[in-house]
Amino acid sequence: xxxxxxxxxxxxxxxxxxxxxxxxxxxxxxxxxxxxxxxxxxxxxxxxxxxxxxxxxxxxxxxxxxxxxxxxxxxxxxxxxxxxxxxxxxxxxxxxxxxxxxxxxxxxxxxxxxxxxxxxxxxxxxxxxxxxxxxxxxxxxxxxxxxxxxxxxxxxxxxxxxxxxxxxxxxxxxxxxxxxxxxxxxxxxxxxxxxxxxxxxxxxxxxxxxxxxxxxxxxxxxxxxxxxxxxxxxxxxxxxxxxxxxxxxxxxxxxxxxxxxxxxxxxxxxxxxxxxxxxxxxxxxxxxxxxxxxxxxxxxxxxxxxxxxxxxxxxxxxxxxxxxxxxxxxxxxxxxxxxxxxxxxx
Amino acid sequence: xxxxxxxxxxxxxxxxxxxxxxxxxxxxxxxxxxxxxxxxxxxxxxxxxxxxxxxxxxxxxxxxxxxxxxxxxxxxxxxxxxxxxxxxxxxxxxxxxxxxxxxxxxxxxxxxxxxxxxxxxxxxxxxxxxxxxxxxxxxxxxxxxxxxxxxxxxxxxxxxxxxxxxxxxxxxxxxxxxxxxxxxxxxxxxxxxxxxxxxxxxxxxxxxxxxxxxxxxxxxxxxxxxxxxxxxxxxxxxxxxxxxxxxxxxxxxxxxxxxxxxxxxxxxxxxxxxxxxxxxxxxxxxxxxxxxxxxxxxxxxxxxxxxxxxxxxxxxxxxxxxxxxxxxxxxxxxxxxxxxxxxxxx
Ligand SMILES: CC(C)[C@H](C(=O)O)[C@@H](O)C(=O)O
Ligand SMILES: CC(C)[C@H](C(=O)O)[C@@H](O)C(=O)O
Numbered sequence: 001x002x003x004x005x006x007x008x009x010x011x012x013x014x015x016x017x018x019x020x021x022x023x024x025x026x027x028x029x030x031x032x033x034x035x036x037x038x039x040x041x042x043x044x045x046x047x048x049x050x051x052x053x054x055x056x057x058x059x060x061x062x063x064x065x066x067x068x069x070x071x072x073x074x075x076x077x078x079x080x081x082x083x084x085x086x087x088x089x090x091x092x093x094x095x096x097x098x099x100x101x102x103x104x105x106x107x108x109x110x111x112x113x114x115x116x117x118x119x120x121x122x123x124x125x126x127x128x129x130x131x132x133x134x135x136x137x138x139x140x141x142x143x144x145x146x147x148x149x150x151x152x153x154x155x156x157x158x159x160x161x162x163x164x165x166x167x168x169x170x171x172x173x174x175x176x177x178x179x180x181x182x183x184x185x186x187x188x189x190x191x192x193x194x195x196x197x198x199x200x201x202x203x204x205x206x207x208x209x210x211x212x213x214x215x216x217x218x219x220x221x222x223x224x225x226x227x228x229x230x231x232x233x234x235x236x237x238x239x240x241x242x243x244x245x246x247x248x249x250x251x252x253x254x255x256x257x258x259x260x261x262x263x264x265x266x267x268x269x270x271x272x273x274x275x276x277x278x279x280x281x282x283x284x285x286x287x288x289x290x291x292x293x294x295x296x297x298x299x300x301x302x303x304x305x306x307x308x309x310x311x312x313x314x315x316x317x318x319x320x321x322x323x324x325x326x327x328x329x330x331x332x333x334x335x336x337x338x339x340x341x342x343x344x345x346x
Numbered sequence: 347x348x349x350x351x352x353x354x355x356x357x358x359x360x361x362x363x364x365x366x367x368x369x370x371x372x373x374x375x376x377x378x379x380x381x382x383x384x385x386x387x388x389x390x391x392x393x394x395x396x397x398x399x400x401x402x403x404x405x406x407x408x409x410x411x412x413x414x415x416x417x418x419x420x421x422x423x424x425x426x427x428x429x430x431x432x433x434x435x436x437x438x439x440x441x442x443x444x445x446x447x448x449x450x451x452x453x454x455x456x457x458x459x460x461x462x463x464x465x466x467x468x469x470x471x472x473x474x475x476x477x478x479x480x481x482x483x484x485x486x487x488x489x490x491x492x493x494x495x496x497x498x499x500x501x502x503x504x505x506x507x508x509x510x511x512x513x514x515x516x517x518x519x520x521x522x523x524x525x526x527x528x529x530x531x532x533x534x535x536x537x538x539x540x541x542x543x544x545x546x547x548x549x550x551x552x553x554x555x556x557x558x559x560x561x562x563x564x565x566x567x568x569x570x571x572x573x574x575x576x577x578x579x580x581x582x583x584x585x586x587x588x589x590x591x592x593x594x595x596x597x598x599x600x601x602x603x604x605x606x607x608x609x610x611x612x613x614x615x616x617x618x619x620x621x622x623x624x625x626x627x628x629x630x631x632x633x634x635x636x637x638x639x640x641x642x643x644x645x646x647x648x649x650x651x652x653x654x655x656x657x658x659x660x661x662x663x664x665x666x667x668x669x670x671x672x673x674x675x676x677x678x679x680x681x682x683x684x685x686x687x688x689x690x691x692x
Contacts, residue, residue, distance in 0.1 A: 075533075081532050081533045081536075081539070081543075082532065082533050082534070082536040082539070082540075085533040085534055086533075086534070086536060090534065113462070114461055114462060114571045114572050115460055115461060115462060115571075116459070116460055116461060116462040133479075133498075133500070133534070133535060134534055136536075138499075138500070138535075138537045138538070139537055140537045140540070140541065142504075144544070145504065146504050146505065146508075147503075147504060147505075148503065148504040148541055149501065149502070149503050149504075150502045150503075150537040150538045150540070150541040151499050151500060151501055151502070151537060151538070152479075152499070152500040152502075152535045152537055152538045153484075153497050153498070153499050153500075154479070154484070154497060154498040154499075154500070155495065155497055156495070156496045156497070156498075157493075157494065157495050157496075158488075158491065158492050158493060158494040158495075159492065159493075162492075185585070185588070186427050186428065187421075187427045187428050187431040187432075188428070188431055188432070188436065188479070188480055188585075188588075189479060189484075189498045190427075190428040190432060190482075191484045191485055191486045191496040191497060191498055192484070192496045192497070192498045193427070193428070194428075194486070194496070195486065195494055195496040197427075198490070217588075217589055218588050218589050218591075218592035218593075219592065221567065221589055221590075221592050221593035221596065222592050222593065222595070222596040222601070224593075225460045225461075225571060225593065225596050225597060226460050226596055226600075239531070239534075242531070242534075242563075242564050243563055243564050243567055243589060244567075245564075246564035246565065246567050246568050247564075247567035247568065247571065247593070249568070250567065250568040250571050250572055251571060254572075255568070
């Protein structure tokens, strides 16, 4: 479309710094005739401390009106663990039905990896975003006593699993290697495991060109460090996806360059794009944060909104920038953002 | 004690081959005056196909009489996923209350790691073995329909968490670095997460010399590949432990050398020792399997039964053997076992 109405959530810690650079690159890459409107929202620790609110119904109504959402990072040590995660990040994913959590991993030339040799890494994880152990189902009895029992219920539905499995097959079909791996733990979590496996095998029949494999999540972590080239597209549940995508980010250049999209493919609600890294309060405000993951999230956002050429330009600019980093002194957040803005405009 | 009455479960695939070598080294290392009795049990795929049984009450009664159990591997593609895992492996861990699942990771000199550089890796994971998402709680409704719902319930008790946390603190206290990390996902799994975190913090007060840290499981996978030297002792839940110990094995020399103990510290039931690897049916019967993980599991077994000196001799023999492997042609299962038996006897 010829206009983008963007909700911007800088959030906590380094969030503001990296989002500033993300928007800089976005403005630079968009053609003159695409009108960019942005509105900033003050969610996160500051607002929570001031008002006790994390994300209200009115907030959701306001966010709903945007074409997409760009988020920096949410989370601060001053807020007890879980409050902002459950009260903001997960609440938003669930409210806007962000069931496709897309996390590409690509090791770009010149980028350092903790792995030996020169592994070829280029895959994308489709993580389910609205079910599994993330639903908040469960509870505690006899809290704080020696008889406390705490449960967590992983909820998996045919509806929820099938739509994300189907999305992953379509993505695999569209890639040159056409490979799809299901990651689960179906030998132990047999109820959820059978649901995932059966639906995966059923949908596979509709995609005869896609080569499939199944692997247990524990084995998958081994392959991610010993044979990362094995992966093309991966589909997995919410919790396994959380774990394997952090590991995937680590082996393919670190969370400084890992982007993600929380996507509602139906378009009923705006999708949200965010770097995989957190708010990193230890380096906040020092201009040390690498905005690359946010800039790559902007590329995912543009691709989602149909601006393919602009998304490609950002990906190319990032690849070029990274390939020239080796041996050079570290640059500030702003310097990296400026360099990328120049490249995408050029 | 001056006698060891051992239950031996070769199991499936490469299980028989590696257990043969494990017993060879065990016999070689034991002093003349320690009487070793072994009884073999035929659990696994063969027995399941022949009788439909995986582990009966009579089996458990028989196993109960032994001082310890040595297991090769259980699992075969001819048996549907979950049957032998839930019906044998997990049934045994739960029946014998193997709540301390001990998994050491040590990168020995000369051993290949997929990580770049020369990381120093020497830590032990204490994985809870009788709770969490492994309890088999949960179920399925409307199976096979588009309205199917499958749940998995993670059950966590103060009793179950405290005993394993306490065990981990005691192990950390006994090591030179005295560090203990709790791995969980307490920002999302808030019910179980708070239980684990509160108990961890409470028990920490009794161990003022132990330095503690908390990390989310996703972040832990990053540290395992970027800063593995950070870890000393780790305590975590059953599922997170399953995942991080496979990754830990991968970075510290591979599952060919990863040993584990399923321990009941009370001694009410025999503890079980097994390599972390599976039955590897693709290489079964070819003499290609590395028995080192089983031999190291025998060392854990001896240590558990109080034969510290013999356990040390095995660890030293394995270290020496591994340090000489580089650049040499691959040896057969038997050749490795023979070499280790010679070393421990010498
Ligand atoms: C912060 C947390 C709720 C979140 C998650 O677990 O999904 C994060 O780890 C992520 O991967 O986006
Ligand atoms: C085979 C399976 C039941 C088992 C587990 O998940 O515990 C295995 O992966 C392990 O780590 O011992």
